Structures are given as C-alpha cells and as structure tokens.
Amino acid sequence: MEHERYFIKQISVFSENRPGRLAAIAKAMEEDGINIFAFSIAEADGFGVVRALVNHPDKAYRKLTGLGFVVSFTDVIGVKMRDEPGGLYEVARILGEAGINIEYSYAYSGKEAAVLILRVDNIRSAIEKILAHGGSLMEAAAFR
Amino acid sequence: MFWNERMETLKGKDLGDLQLRRLRWTVTQAGRVPFYARLLGDASVGTGDIRTLQDVAKLPFTSKQDLRGGYPFGFLAVPLREVRRIHTTSGTTGKPTVVGYTAKDLSNWAELIARNLTMVGLGEGDVFQNMVNYGLFTGGLGFHYGAELMGLTVVPSATGNTRRQIEMIEDFGVTAIHCTPSYAMHLAEVAGEMGATLETLKVGCFGAEPWSEATRGELERRLGVSAFDSYGISEMYGPGVAMECPEKDGLHIWHDSYLVEIVDPATGEALGPGEKGEMVITPLVKEAMPLLRYRTGDVTMLMDEEICSCGRGQKISRILGRSDDMLVVRGINVFPSQIEHVLFSLPEVGEQFMVYLDRIHQLDEMTIEVEMNRSTFSGELRDLHRVQEKIASALRETLGIRTDVKLVEPGKLPRFEGKAKRVVDRRGVLF
Numbered sequence A: 001m002e003h004e005r006y007f008i009k010q011i012s013v014f015s016e017n018r019p020g021r022l023a024a025i026a027k028a029m030e031e032d033g034i035n036i037f038a039f040s041i042a043e044a045d046g047f048g049v050v051r052a053l054v055n056h057p058d059k060a061y062r063k064l065t066g067l068g069f070v071v072s073f074t075d076v077i078g079v080k081m082r083d084e085p086g087g088l089y090e091v092a093r094i095l096g097e098a099g100i101n102i103e104y105s106y107a108y109s110g111k112e113a114a115v116l117i118l119r120v121d122n123i124r125s126a127i128e129k130i131l132a133h134g135g136s137l138m139e140a141a142a143f144r
Numbered sequence B: 001m002f003w004n005e006r007m008e009t010l011k012g013k014d015l016g017d018l019q020l021r022r023l024r025w026t027v028t029q030a031g032r033v034p035f036y037a038r039l040l041g042d043a044s045v046g047t048g049d050i051r052t053l054q055d056v057a058k059l060p061f062t063s064k065q066d067l068r069g070g071y072p073f074g075f076l077a078v079p080l081r082e083v084r085r086i087h088t089t090s091g092t093t094g095k096p097t098v099v100g101y102t103a104k105d106l107s108n109w110a111e112l113i114a115r116n117l118t119m120v121g122l123g124e125g126d127v128f129q130n131m132v133n134y135g136l137f138t139g140g141l142g143f144h145y146g147a148e149l150m151g152l153t154v155v156p157s158a159t160g161n162t163r164r165q166i167e168m169i170e171d172f173g174v175t176a177i178h179c180t181p182s183y184a185m186h187l188a189e190v191a192g193e194m195g196a197t198l199e200t201l202k203v204g205c206f207g208a209e210p211w212s213e214a215t216r217g218e219l220e221r222r223l224g225v226s227a228f229d230s231y232g233i234s235e236m237y238g239p240g241v242a243m244e245c246p247e248k249d250g251l252h253i254w255h256d257s258y259l260v261e262i263v264d265p266a267t268g269e270a271l272g273p274g275e276k277g278e279m280v281i282t283p284l285v286k287e288a289m290p291l292l293r294y295r296t297g298d299v300t301m302l303m304d305e306e307i308c309s310c311g312r313g314q315k316i317s318r319i320l321g322r323s324d325d326m327l328v329v330r331g332i333n334v335f336p337s338q339i340e341h342v343l344f345s346l347p348e349v350g351e352q353f354m355v356y357l358d359r360i361h362q363l364d365e366m367t368i369e370v371e372m373n374r375s376t377f378s379g380e381l382r383d384l385h386r387v388q389e390k391i392a393s394a395l396r397e398t399l400g401i402r403t404d405v406k407l408v409e410p411g412k413l414p415r416f417e418g419k420a421k422r423v424v425d426r427r428g429v430l431f
C-alpha cells in the first residue's frame, strides 16, 4: 500500500507569543498567493507552534524560512467527514481500538466535506485502519 | 616561532632577577606620580624596600576608581610633551580613564603584539584584517602597529559594514582577522547568508570579551580559522598582555613586562597556582603611566605547569569572569561566562542569549532568553518543552540555581559589535 499518497505536509512554524506573528504569517502567504485551508495554534509558557495546511507547502516553507521564521514539515492525515452526526466519534473509535494516539487535531470545511486533520503517533497504521473501515482520506496531491 | 625568543622563554632566576630590577624601576617611576608619592609615603615604602619579588606585597593596590580620580593626566609620570599618544577607556559612569604612552611605551607595546601574532603562527606574507574600533579604543591601533612591526600586510578595516568586511577578506586574500568573538559570530552568520566561503582565512585572534570553548569550536568550524584568545586591558597598554599559544590551554602572559599576582577579591590575599581569583598586575616597563598592583577585576588563575610545551613560561587560565560582573543570585555567585559555556555546548541553542535578573516578591529570578537552533525544530510543541527543560536543567547543574528559560526565534535577540552586554539586571536597589 502506498501510504505516502495520504501524507499531508503540514507547515509548523515556531512562534513566540507575540501579537502579530500570526498576521505576519498570513500576510506572507497572501503575498505569494498561497491559500491557507486551515490553521491552529498550540501555545504554552511563552512560545507556541502555528500549524497550517496550505495549498503549496514547499513554496510556503521557502517563503517563511526566507523571512526568518523557524519552520518544519509535519506529516498529518486529513479524514473526510461524513456530514452526519457521529462522524468524529467513529474516527476516534477506530483509532482508539487500534491503539493509535491522536496527538492533536483540527478541522476545516472542504469543498465536498468537512475535513478532520489528525496528527497521530502511527500514521501508516492510522491510514490502513481508516481506509479498512470505509473512511475516506484527503490525498497529498490536493496540497501541492 | 618566536619574535623575541630570549625574552619569551626567560625563566627561573634569570626571569626573577629581571622582574625585580624592573619592579624597582617601576616603583621609582611611580614615585613621580603625586598620587603614588603620597601613597608610598603613607605606607613608608620606597624602592629600597623592594629586595625580593615577594616584597611586591608591601606595595598598595591601585583600583580603577583611583585612575578615574586622576582624570585626565593625574597618573602621568612624565611631562605631557613626552606623551606620544593618548587612549581612553569608557567607564560605565562619568569620565573615561585616560592612558598615556611615551615613544618607548609604544614600541614596547608593538613588540608585545608582535610576539603574540608570531606565537599564533603569523609572519611576513600574511594579510591581517583588524576589525575592531580604531581611535580611542586600544584594540585598533594596538594591533595595527604590532602587526606592521612584524611585517604583516594590515587591512585597517575597523568595525561596521559586515558585508564589506567579508568582501575585503575575500578580495584581499586575508589570512588572519582580529575582532571580538561576538562580532566573529556575526561575521560567520553574514558570510553564510552571502555564501562567502572565506577560503584564505587561517587564524582568528579574538579578545575584549570572554568567550567559551564552545564558541571556539563554532568559530573554527564556521570561519575555517584556528581561533586564539587574546587578552589585554587599556591600563596595561591594551591588547597584547597575554595570548594563547597553539596549545590553546591557557594564555602566555609576558612575564618580563607584567608581574602577575592572583588575589582573593574580597581580602586581597595572595592565591597560589590553580586557585581562582582576581588578577593583579604590576606593569614592569611602563614609562608614561606606571601602575602598582593594579586590580584588573578579571578572574583567572596561574596554571600549575611552569613551562609550556611551546617553550614559554607559566600561563594564566582563560578569563573566567569579572570580579565585578559576578552576579549574586539568591546568594550564589554566577559568572555570565558560565552561562555562555553551558548554553553553547547544547546543540538546540542558537546563536544568542540574554540574561534578565528581576526581584519578584523579594526573590531573585533569572530569566534566560535563548535563540533556538533552526535545524533542531521538529514542529512539535512537546519537543520545545523538552529543549526548554534540558537547558534549564543543564544551567541548574552548573550554576546551582533555577532559571526560567524562554525560547525565542533566531535573529530576535540583539547582536553586539564590541562588548556583548548580555546581562540586564533589573533588580534595582535593595530596600
């Protein structure tokens, strides 16, 4: 199975908790015509990580690095959610039963469906389980 | 390689005899300064009382404050018309300290610099770029004339315009540089950005501020130089007082020109080899401004070995801190150089750090902002926490105190050209 098809490159940017950093990132993306599909901020104790899903991760990486940001890629998966109650529970149950930990997650509304972004501790196994249970995953090709 | 082999390798009785003769001359010369005439009179000590080198302990100490009190020319032992040059050192408050040089002083000084530069392997054919402040600061002209004396091709580039400095290194085929270690780090950063390889560089002389072995490793790797620690203070001419030989294990201080004592900063009591304390220097050949037992404020120690494998004599250790930079945090003595040493030995730490001291609810709190290393960022918040904890625990182990470590983005902290001011003490006055 070609797991890499479903490895989505999330951009993770180190950020001190200073007002304006997020705006600076957004502005940089806009300047280069890069769309941000979704982002989340995790912060604690004086610093944080801005996580973003963009349509051109490599371009975004170059742009932000060039501006002095500290950036790295993180592999995540995007689960297309059925637009009905219980969808989130189902994903959590499938992964939980397989002993896969969700490190963090966030969501956005895609064109056809809501998408749940997941960072898990075993990405290959997560992909297999979700597909095996009839779930559908975003392909990395949608983000480049 | 020696510039003046006889003087550089003088040891034992020969050295002792020369030092004693010169010490007696210095006491006589100092007697021409009203300040010292009074001090020596009060202590009933004269040249005749100096019969052995140990008798130096009979002489009074001289402090930085004493020199300030003599502003501008109170410490000159010769008429102003015999003074060929003046330099000043800026104090933290008020007037600077003025130092004067006779023609003989200037030639003595150039000779000491020539010894240092020869010791680190330079000679005719080398191109030397002197990237420190010229003018009143002693580092510029001091190195300049010493380098010229020994036949180097000197590029007096002074400070500023780092890109231009890098272009000159490449265009002129510069083989040796002199600057502060923090400026050298900045130079390496900018050279990296420019894609400059600095192919011709082989020797870096770094001084005027303390720097760690970790910084040495970094500078040697990034600039492609062999990095040598250089020590000097304006009151002792300037740079040239001591420097590392290729052993890079302590600095050779020129014993024929400087009589070194290491004392307990609090009591003034003499300390032996291997014991850390404040370095007290009595210059032995200074004409215009002789000084007696000058309290340098620099913390170091005499090394145990009396002879170095290079053939020269007893060394002092690299400067461990300033007796007056010493921070007392929750009753514990901390030297900023210790903090630097810890931080720059950790791969997760980037290029700069800052230390802030605050008093919160009657308790000293030390906050350390650390630029993170770009290449060790994983993208995960928990890894950042791990780095933060690793730094704090390394600091706790060395300093014996708890610190609050904050990670910041690379390039966000101030860069320093000249002396780095990495400690901001906001504790104010004690009530």
Ligand SMILES: [Zn+2]
Residues within 6 Å of the ligand: B245, B246, B247, B252, B308, B309, B310, B311, B312
């Ligand atoms: Zn040596």
